Amino acid sequence: MNRGLTAKGRATRQRIVAAASLLIREQGVAETTLDDVRVATATSKSQLFHYFPEGRSDILAAVAEYEAAQVLEAQQPYLGDLSTWESWQGWQKAVLDHYTELGRRCPLGSLTAELGKASPQARAIISALYDSWEAALVRGVEAVTSDGPEESRARARSILAAVQGGVVMLQGTGRTDYLEAALPAATGALRPVSA
CATH class of the missing domain: 1.10.10 (Arc Repressor Mutant, subunit A)
Known part of the structure; x- marks a missing residue:
């Protein structure tokens, strides 16, 4: 473009x-x-x-690309290297801080609830976002557990669903407490026994 x-x-x-x-x-x-x-x-x-x-269709596709990039950028540098429990904690804090700051004006909810329905092109961009995000989480799960590929993918998807669910509820209520509860619950199994 x-x-x-x-x-x-x-x-x-x-x-x-x-x-x-x-x-x-x-x-x-x-x-x-x-x-x-x-x-x-x-x-x-x-x-x-x-x-x-x-x-309109070009603008919506450009907005979807822009917002997708914002979602991933807000999680850096942690999302790029989730190889330790400390990096998982840093990632979780970055996610919570980011969505607390944005509140109801968060791009993730806008992407999923709004732009995903706007056009096939925007839907493809959003699908690619979730695929990239999931792949990074899978790598992180594999780095800190002995899970096999299917179990790692399932854990990554549950973490992703915790973020998305918390964000949707944040948009509906203006409260971050759902995200604050869901994210630690989803990542808690990654914590080493000694930590």
């Missing part, structure tokens, strides 16, 4: 994507119009279609 754009063009496109992401987090996909994006970014209709020729 960014090929052939100047540095200024890439920056403008990124500014539009970031603003559209924020609007979607606050208003939802269905309620966010191209006019809303234009107003929030002070861009003309022709400028918007210059960067997003397919209009």
Whole structure:
């Protein structure tokens, strides 16, 4: 999408994507119009279609990519190396801190609940996010347990579901206590007996 754009063009496109992401987090996909994006970014209709020729579907795909990157970035550097219990604790703290800070304006809920229904292209991006996230968690589970591949995958999926469930409940209630309870419960079995 960014090929052939100047540095200024890439920056403008990124500014539009970031603003559209924020609007979607606050208003939802269905309620966010191209006019809303234009107003929030002070861009003309022709400028918007210059960067997003397919209009709404292009913007939604770009927002899905942007938000997916935000979800994974917020978990670094821990997600890249979950080879010790200490790194798992650091990851868990990073996740809790991140979603506590964002509250109801979290990209994960927006991605799953809103953008995942928006288009096949956005759904594919979100599916790739979860696949990448799961793979990193599987590597981490395998590093700290003697689980086989299937058990490692099942543990990783339960951890991922704990995060997602906690985030969905956070969006519905404004409270992080569900995530604060679910995440340690999901990762607790990874703790070494001596720790």
